[in-house]
Amino acid sequence: MGIEVVVEGLTKSFGKQNIWQDVSLTLPAGEVSVMLGPSGTGKTVFLKSVIGLLKPEHGRVLIDGVDMVNSSEREIYETRKVFGLMFQDGALFGSMSLFDNIAFPLREHTRKKETEIRRIVMERMEMVGLVGAEGKLPGEISGGMRKRAGLARALVLDPQIILCDEPDSGLDPVRTAYLSQLLIDLNAQIDATMLIVTHNLDIAATVPDNMGMLFRRRLVTFGPREALLTSEEPVVAQFLGGRREGPIGMSEEKDAATLARELGAGPPPAPRPLVPQLEPSPGLPERRAVARRRERVLAMWHQLPEATRAAIRQSEAAAGGGVGGVAR
Incomplete structure (x- = not known):
């Protein structure tokens, strides 16, 4: 099973520019979480801070008892081995075949024999649908295939935590749907x-168990997916609706006068x-995360807004689950 990730009071700046401050959340073990936010809100910086590639000024990131911000370089390096990281562009070596790209972490970090490496690499290539392309170079394949190769490489060391940075960038809607599945x-x-x-x-609406959003140098919200999808927070509603009206502007947040004018322009659009x-696809096991999440949501049931509870009942009814029948 995956490992819980606890983020406490994380603050990151570059020089005088504050990226985000006092971010606290818990990524539940084995569950899928999504972090949303407009361009330029520091989502990738957050990812790199979780894995210890960037050092925030304040706060902690706890992975199995190790603090990825304040521990020694040796401890951080060792703990990083539980991660698999899928980079935005795949980050493949252009002169290496897909097989050698995917095998690279095994050759770099283990002493496995080539026969064992081949077995692992071919298993991971089968998982992401790339069998038959192992001899191709990254420049000879599509962007979607490069994404899947990057994901296969992230999987070869059997990670307990997988971080995906903009996995949909450069993909058309059909390939994005395949990637989501x-x-x-x-x-x-x-x-x-x-x-x-x-x-x-589309990824945000269909993939995660939990969702969060970064905006204006803070974590707006993080919790069960239904909480964010039914949120009345103006920035969340604007982002999910893809509308011009709201706090998000073209280059930065809007001023109060602009927001007031928009507010008087008419009723807000429907959520x-x-x-x-x-x-999961037919033939695969049920996700064990579903039962764990159900227990977690039940424990916080009375703290959730009614709109969120109604949405969870709706989701559970569609999936044949039991939250709606237990919590009323």
Whole structure:
């Protein structure tokens, strides 16, 4: 099973520019979480801070008892081995075949024999649908295939935590839909904790168990997916609706006068309809995260807004689950 990730009071700046401050959240073990936010809100910086590639000024990131901000370089390096990181562009070596790209972490970090490396690499290539392309160079394949190769490479060391940075960037809607299903299928197979950074609304609406959003140098919200999808927070509603009206401007947040003018322009549009979460493909096991999440949501049931509870009942009814029948 995946490992819980606890983020406490994280603050990051570059020089005088504050990226975000006092971010606290918990990524539940084995569940899929998404971090949303407009471009330039520091989503990728957050990802790199979680894995210890960037050092925040304040706060902690606790992974199995190790603080990825304040521990020694040796402890951080060792703990980083529980992560698999899927970079935005795949980050493949252009002169290496897909096989050698995917095998690279095994050759770099283990003493496995080539026969064992080949078995592992071919298993991971089969998981992401790349069998038959192992001899191709990254420049000879499509962007979607490069994404899947990057994901296969992230999986070869059997990570307990998988971080995906904008996995949909450069993909058309059809390939994005395939990738969304692939992420759910992987979670069903390996039960890893997953954090996906994106601004793609289709991924956000169909993939995660939990969702958060960064805006104006803070974490606006983080919790069960239904809480964010039914949120009346103006910035969340604007982002999910893809509208011009709201706090998000073209280059930065809008001033109070502009927001007041928009507020008087008419009733707000209807919220984005709630769509069912993706389920694993036929033949795959059920995601173990579903039962764990159900217990967690029940424990916080009376703290949730009524709109969120109604949405959870709707989701559970669609999936044949039991929260709606237990909590009223």
